[in-house]
Amino acid sequence: MGELLPTWQANNLIKGLTDYLKTTFALSDPKAQGAISDFLTHPDKGMFKGPYVRLRLPFEPAVEGWEDFLDFYDAKFPPYGHQAKAFERLTSKNSTDGQFRRPEATLV
Structure with missing residues (x-):
């Protein structure tokens, strides 16, 4: 049933893209790697923002x-x-x- 829920799908898509981008841009510099991780996962300033539906x-x-x-x-x-x-x-x-x-x- 979870596969029909839009928020569940959105979270899976975000996780998949985040994992892909972290792997693709696996940097050896911990500071640079941390900056990419923050950009991808930060709830307010990161790449993925919500809400996806606005009433x-x-x-x-x-x-x-x-x-x-x-x-x-x-x-x-x-x-x-x-x-x-x-x-x-x-x-x-x-x-x-x-x-x-x-x-x-x-x-x-």
């Missing part, structure tokens, strides 16, 4: 008409705009003519 809060509410794509959704808890857009992409219901359509690929 802008508060989320925007869904616009009118989001219900057209979901007949089953409980309106007691209306979705946020980004959730309604995902519902629209994932549904097979076509709101204009009532026919079915192919859902669109969506990363959730």
